[in-house]
Amino acid sequence: MPRYLLSRLLQAAIATFGVITLVFFVMRLAGDPTLLLVPQGASAEQIAELRHALGFDRPLLTQYIAYLDQLAHFDLGESFVQRAPVSAILGARIPYTLALAAGALAVALGIGLPAGIAMAVWRGRAVERLLAALVLTGQSLPTFWSGILMILLFGVILHWLPTSGADGPASLIMPAVALGALAMSTFARMARIAVLDELQRDYVVAARARGLSLGAALWRHVLRNAAIPVITVTALEIGNLLAGAVIVETVFAWPGIGQLAIQSIAARDFLVVQAIVLFVSVTYITLSLLADIAYSLVDPRIRAVA
C-alpha cells in the first residue's frame, strides 16, 4: 500500500509542477507578459516601469524561479487592474462556482446513475432505447445552446425562472442543468457498463437462481460493486464541471470564476486568468489523486497490480 500511495503522490506532484511550468510558458508565448497585465491605454513609461517592478526584464530562468517561489508561498500576485490581491478576487468568486458545480453534479448523478442502471436492467427494451437517446442528446448538446434555449423557454416565455444572475436557489437551476447534461451522459454510460458487467457475473446468476429477486440482487450485490468505477469518474467529472463553468457562467451571468476568467481577459487582467487555470488544474489533480486512493482502499486488487 505505501508503495502505491507514494508513486501515485509523486505522479500528482509531477503533474502539478508540469501544469505550473506550462502556464508560465503559455503566459510568455506572445513575448512580453507585461503587456498582458497593464490596463488598456497605459503609456510606454508605465509599461517599462511595471516591467521592471515585476522583474520581467530579468532572464527567463530567474523569472521562473521567482514565480515558483511565489507560488510556493501561495502568493498569486496582485491585480493591477482591480488593485487587489488575486487570491482575494478569486476567493470571492469560488463559492459561486462550487455551488454551480455541486448543483450540476447533483443533476448528473441524480439522473445519470438511475438512467444507466435502468438501461442495464432493461437491456434491449424500449426503455433502454429511450434513455440511450437521452444520453446521446446530453452528450451532443452544446451548453451555451441548451442554456439559451432554457432561458427562452423557462425565463422569457413561461417566466418560471430568473434568466440570469445569482438571486437565490431558483437561479441555480438552469445553469446546473445546462452544465450537468454532459456529465449526466458520462455517468449513465459508466453505470450501464458497470451494472451490465456485474449482472453477468456467476455469483449474481447464482443468487438469482437461488430465488433472490432482481431488486434485491441489484441492491445487495450489483450496485455495491458497480459503484467502484463510478467514484473515479465522479472525481474527474468535477474537474470538467469546473472548466465547463467558463461557458455556462457566461451564458447565465453567474458570478463564479468562469465568468471572472472571461471578464479578466476582456480587462487584460491576466494574473487572475492564470490563477484560475492553476486553481482548476490543481483541484483536478488533487481530486483524481483522492479518487485513486479511495479506489485502492475499496478494491485491494488495484494495489497488487500497481
Add this chain to the structure above:
Amino acid sequence: MKARLSPGIVLILFLLTLFVVAAVLAPWVSPHDPLRQSLLLRLRPPGTVAAQGDFLLGTDDLGRDLLSRIIYGARASFIVATLSVSVSLLTGTILGLAAGWFRGWSATLIMRLVDTMLSIPAILLAVLTVAVLGPGFTKLILVLGLTRWPRYTRVAYASTLQVAALPYIRAAVMAGAGPARILLRHVLPNIAGPLMVVATSEFGLMILFEAGLSFLGLGIQPPAPSWGSIMSAGRDYVARAWWMTVFPGIGLFLVVLCVNLMGDWLRDRLDPRSVGR
C-alpha cells in the same frame, strides 16, 4: 470485413454529407452575402419576403441573412475542426510512436507531458492560450490542435508497445529496417484503427470547442460568421429574435450528434468486443 450499413448510419452519413457539401459550396448555395448588413432588415423573423429577396431563416441584429451566415459558419466550423484534428493527430501520433518505440527516458518525458496536458482542462488551456496570443484563424487552429494531442499519444503509445513486441516487427528489425521505416510501414497501419476512433470523437469536440470559443469572443472574430458568435449575439436578443440562437444551435447539435454516432459506429466496427457497450 464486408461493410454492412444500417439505415441509421446511412441517415447519419447523408446528414453529414449534406452539411459538408453546403459548407464547401457556401458561395454558390447561400442565398445572400453573409456579411451584407441592412439596418432596414434588422431582426426579421423566418420567412421574411422583402425587396432584397427571401430570408428563409430570418435576419440577425445587423440585418444579415441568417441562413447564409449559418452556411458560412458551417464552413468555418469544418475547416477549423479538420485542420486542428490534423494537427493534433499528427503531433500526438508521432510522439506516441516515438515513446512506444524508443521507450526509456524519452517515453517517460513524453508520457509525463501527456499527464500534465491532461491535468489542465482543455477548454481552459485553449481560453488562456488564445487570450494570450490574441485571436486569429491560424492561431485558433494551432491552439486547438496543440492542446488536444495527448489522447492520440496515449493510444499510439499503448498500441505501439503491443505491436513492437510481435515477431514480424522483430523480423523487420533483424532484416535491417530503420526505426522510421518500421514505424511508418509496419507499426502505423496496425494502430490506425484506434487512432481513427479517437480522431472522430475529437472532431466533434473540436467543432464544439470552436463554437464555444467563438461564443466567448475568443474564436472566429466578427464580422466573419461562426455558429458560436451568431449564438453569442443571439443571447442578447433571445426575447425578441429566438431564431438567431435556435437555428445555428440546431446545426451545431445535429453535426455533433452525427459525428458522435459515427464515432460509436466506427468503434463497434473496429472492436467487435465493444458492441452494445
